[in-house]
Amino acid sequence: VQVHESGGGLVQAGGSLRLSCAASGGTFTKNAAGWFRQAPGKEREFVAGIDWEGDRTYYRSTVKGRFTISKDSAKNIIYLQMIELKPEGSAVYYCNPETYWDGNRWRGVVGSWGQGTQITVST
Numbered sequence: 155v156q157v158h159e160s161g162g163g164l165v166q167a168g169g170s171l172r173l174s175c176a177a178s179g180g181t182f183t184k185n186a187a188g189w190f191r192q193a194p195g196k197e198r199e200f201v202a203g204i205d206w207e208g209d210r211t212y213y214r215s216t217v218k219g220r221f222t223i224s225k226d227s228a229k230n231i232i233y234l235q236m237i238e239l240k241p242e243g244s245a246v247y248y249c250n251p252e253t254y255w256d257g258n259r260w261r262g263v264v265g266s267w268g269q270g271t272q273i274t275v276s277t
Contacts, residue, residue, distance in 0.1 A: 155180040155266040159249045162271030165239055173234040173271060175249030180266070182206050187225060187232040188253030188260060191245035192270075200260035202234060203253050212260070217243075239275045246270040 161173040188203035202223040250262030
């Protein structure tokens, strides 16, 4: 599986960004596609997910209402539209087209991670 994220950058607090994730090399029909982020010194955390079958979406509470995940199933592209960005949202954002709930937390299949895209939100 190959995964490529794009769309990161430097943005002022309150600004907007749209991330894209192109996935290939697999058949993505099971479970979900997800976005995660990792800030320096912190663990990678789930941000948003969307079922491949249907369009049910999932969000961490701190981004609900500001972030919107969507997908183009025909092209295996996953998007993350972010508005009202906050400095605490600065992190490397990763996409995983093989994301699943293990009963306790959202996880991404090992080997299906991209290199990530950096988002820096300035005050």
